[in-house]
Amino acid sequence: MALRAAELPMPRPSRGELLIEVAACGVCRTDLHIVDGELLRPRLPLVPGHEIVGRIITLGPGVEGFALNDRVGVPWLGWTCGECRYCLAGEENLCEQARFTGYTLDGGYADHVVADARYCLHIPPSYADTTAAPLLCAGLIGFRALRMASNAQNIGFYGFGAAAHILAQLCVAQGRRVYAFVRPGDADARAFAYELGATWSGDSDAQPPAPLDAALIFAPVGDLVPAALRAVRKGGSVICAGIHMSDIPSFPYELLWGERVVRSVANLTRADGVEFLAAIERHPVHTQIQTYDLAEANRALGDLRAGLVRGAAVLVPKR
Ligand SMILES: [Zn+2]
Numbered sequence: 001m002a003l004r005a006a007e008l009p010m011p012r013p014s015r016g017e018l019l020i021e022v023a024a025c026g027v028c029r030t031d032l033h034i035v036d037g038e039l040l041r042p043r044l045p046l047v048p049g050h051e052i053v054g055r056i057i058t059l060g061p062g063v064e065g066f067a068l069n070d071r072v073g074v075p076w077l078g079w080t081c082g083e084c085r086y087c088l089a090g091e092e093n094l095c096e097q098a099r100f101t102g103y104t105l106d107g108g109y110a111d112h113v114v115a116d117a118r119y120c121l122h123i124p125p126s127y128a129d130t131t132a133a134p135l136l137c138a139g140l141i142g143f144r145a146l147r148m149a150s151n152a153q154n155i156g157f158y159g160f161g162a163a164a165h166i167l168a169q170l171c172v173a174q175g176r177r178v179y180a181f182v183r184p185g186d187a188d189a190r191a192f193a194y195e196l197g198a199t200w201s202g203d204s205d206a207q208p209p210a211p212l213d214a215a216l217i218f219a220p221v222g223d224l225v226p227a228a229l230r231a232v233r234k235g236g237s238v239i240c241a242g243i244h245m246s247d248i249p250s251f252p253y254e255l256l257w258g259e260r261v262v263r264s265v266a267n268l269t270r271a272d273g274v275e276f277l278a279a280i281e282r283h284p285v286h287t288q289i290q291t292y293d294l295a296e297a298n299r300a301l302g303d304l305r306a307g308l309v310r311g312a313a314v315l316v317p318k319r
């Protein structure tokens with residue numbers, strides 16, 4: 001499927017909502033899964049995009065914590081019920097009725113977007129609009145995945161794209177060792193990983209020179225699960241950070257034996273957002289971006305699909 005440009009009526013903020021003029025919107029692999037029909041029941045028609053940076057041009061009634069002209073970030077988690085067992089347990093990322101920006105709510109591949117202020121984030125001033133955009137999902141949900149790896153010292157990243165390139169910098173600043181696994185033969189991605197301070201980089205089917213304490217899988221490829229299990233030590237974790245993955249092939253129990261763990265990471269909480277943005281203020285990261293005009297959204301998605309984006313793709317509306 002391809003996206004189609006359309007004139008829509010200007011959205012109006014309801015109670016507690018912000019009307020935001022979009023300055024930049026990152027292109028996430030999840031957008032590709034939505035456009036390709038791999039995620040079920042999107043809102044249709046839909047404006048995709050959940051890595052939004054913009055400025056508030058209208059405040060709905062009852063908004064707290066934001067003022068007109070504030071710069072604001074809109075992430076994937078757009079609304080939760082506050083009442084289900086998950087919300088009550090502080091696991092709003094698992095809310096039964098959650099709404100997601102650019103999936104079940106209109107998102108940021110647009111000039112303007114409306115968002116519930118309670119789920120919006122203040123962006124650290126040291127980041128430009130375009131370089132801040134990928135922080136809002138690649139960075140933020142990647143950070144949640146990284147927290148699942150707790151105090152792992154040797155960390156493997158499978159798929160060295162938007163998320164891994166941000167987290168690798170954070171890990172290096174924290175004194176951890178980064179092992180970057182890339183598409184077999186992708187010399188450019190290996191070089192990119194070394195530029196960002198990786199200890200080692202190799203093909204995704206290679207064995208790293210040291211056993212990993214944890215592996216984070218960002219590529220949507222189920223074959224990487226047994227590959228990563230082979231690379232982690234006893235007691236280590238394999239964390240699947242994407243929202244969609246091809247089927248995981250069967251593998252010998254021996255790979256899981258030794259208290260190895262395989263788990264997924266779903267969405268984000270507001271607390272993840274606040275904590276992540278504080279972490280990258282302490283340890284500034286440089287997000288490598290390729291910008292595209294908003295009208296070129298299909299080209300940006302195509303480049304992401306083909307593995308042609310170094311770092312993250314970001315859409316910028318023309319004004
Ligand atoms: Zn809930």
Ligand SMILES: [Zn+2]
Nearest residue numbers: 028030137138
């Ligand atoms: Zn995303």
